[in-house]
Amino acid sequence: MIESGSATPRELLMAAIRPEIVKIEKVLVQDLKQATANADPLLSQVLEHGILNGGKRLRPLLVVLSSKLCGGTESGKGVDIYELAIAFEYLHGATLFHDDVIDRADMRRGKSSVNKAFGSIAAILGGDFLHSRSMNLVGSLGGKEALQIFCQATNAMVDGEFLQLRNAQNYNLSEEDYFSAVRGKTALLIAATCEIGALAVDAPVAERQALAEYGLSLGTAFQIIDDLLDYQGDVTQTGKEIGNDFKEGKMTLPLILTLETADKEDKERLLLLLGDREARQNGFQEACELIEKYKGFSMSKQKAEAMVTSAVSGLALFENEQNSTILSIFEALAQYVLTRNK
């Protein structure tokens, strides 16, 4: 167990993971410096702006923790696990660079997005650079199998985005459609972080699978909460305005669950608000009230909680005295995903 006292669970978690985050950040700064040593100064600037921006580093952290849970030491099987881990932050960065071009987003983590600060050309090309760097790290440090898992996850991500495009303004969207898009868009890559961490220390298949399952559930919960924050987040915490999904007619879980349970009149009203661009711009508040009335937010939260429970229970095979501290970090991380406000 993480040592308690008067600290909150979140404070305890942060204290437990801080040394790892510090190391990850250090390796990230060094590697970025090395990767851009001979690069155009503007490219370096773009990458620093987009990567060294106070990200949570959740993905690299999961790589490191997973390798340790499977008995890995700092250096894995001769692999620098931190160097391997930052590949996931690069890939995440690459997708954010491109997403911000696609969504024309001005803000990212409370400061200007790369797209806003440097323009779409820099954001597209900078993303490509990071993409390539991430693949190179995974291929050279993790080997062929890791690269395969990684590429499958990145391609599923693209596929999930296409699915989401297709789903946009499809107001008949089912829960199943939503979870299918989330799996590709977010969860498979989180699963890959855990699995590749385990793979890096030659963990047995059962351990790899358990960690991949943990990542899949955690990633799904993470995305549900992300979608909830788009309705209920605090801009001073999240660094981005609320209501974007609704205004774009993007169907996320709170809306889907509400449309499933609302009476005829309320359902028609919600569809009326959704169906027209202008109505969407002005109708966000009213939509929130309708979602609240049918408990769309709390039901979404419950689904995320169920995911987290399932994530944690899947790690039972790791339970032994030696693992108790690191297992409690995995549990606390899963809880953190539920309660995060940014």
Next chain:
Amino acid sequence: MIESGSATPRELLMAAIRPEIVKIEKVLVQDLKQATANADPLLSQVLEHGILNGGKRLRPLLVVLSSKLCGGTESGKGVDIYELAIAFEYLHGATLFHDDVIDRADMRRGKSSVNKAFGSIAAILGGDFLHSRSMNLVGSLGGKEALQIFCQATNAMVDGEFLQLRNAQNYNLSEEDYFSAVRGKTALLIAATCEIGALAVDAPVAERQALAEYGLSLGTAFQIIDDLLDYQGDVTQTGKEIGNDFKEGKMTLPLILTLETADKEDKERLLLLLGDREARQNGFQEACELIEKYKGFSMSKQKAEAMVTSAVSGLALFENEQNSTILSIFEALAQYVLTRNK
């Protein structure tokens, strides 16, 4: 030697490489089908539109030919060389998808660009899918060293694009600046195709280096001709309008050489045409006449010819009776780059 008769050198080359191109095309179609078997139908459509479009397949061809020149048989060292080769077509496709977003290009190879036909979101994400697929193929079939060379080349490509951005509307650009951008933007990847083809059959270092040098010179010549076609190409052949580079103020070799040699009055006139957006739109014809006056086109062509000569002479170490047919294909390819009209 390629068997002659009454055929032109180009016809002879085409006949000699046709069987390889047919195989490459077949593997490309199959792999694309497999890679998108479970993908969103729109994603498949986007990729087919962008990839199965009558491309020249120069890059995969160079991989296959290089492996054969180094004594490789169809399957290399257990590697399916055609499968490895198409990775380069995917990467090329990924860069074209993104370039067409960046340049807002409507046409590509005589039909609508992915960006025009499906929009920028599909073009960005589709490019990312191809990028990832290409890295996966190179990493799993070519191994770590091949992946390293490949990623270095792709990152140099991004860096070259940044350099070109920086160079845009810098009318003092030197030949050296131009060649430095071309190296990153085009030539290093062509060099990588040749080197990775050699690497796939465990060729000795000297052979790998000679092929990489060939690719570097060939790629540079290729880009010079590409830039000439932007002034002198025939839209019915190239599938794209001429004059784009000039209208965007992009400094390519014909302009640079003309500015270096023109008298004061003509230089000032050319700078006047270049320096103003509207003047660039209307001044293309006049600029062409000035470039012609100072032999900017023919001097550029000569530089490309010198590159081709250097490319071919670097392959001397492969000269023996057994290699004579394939070497003459390498020579003919280099000549083709000079005389291509699309």
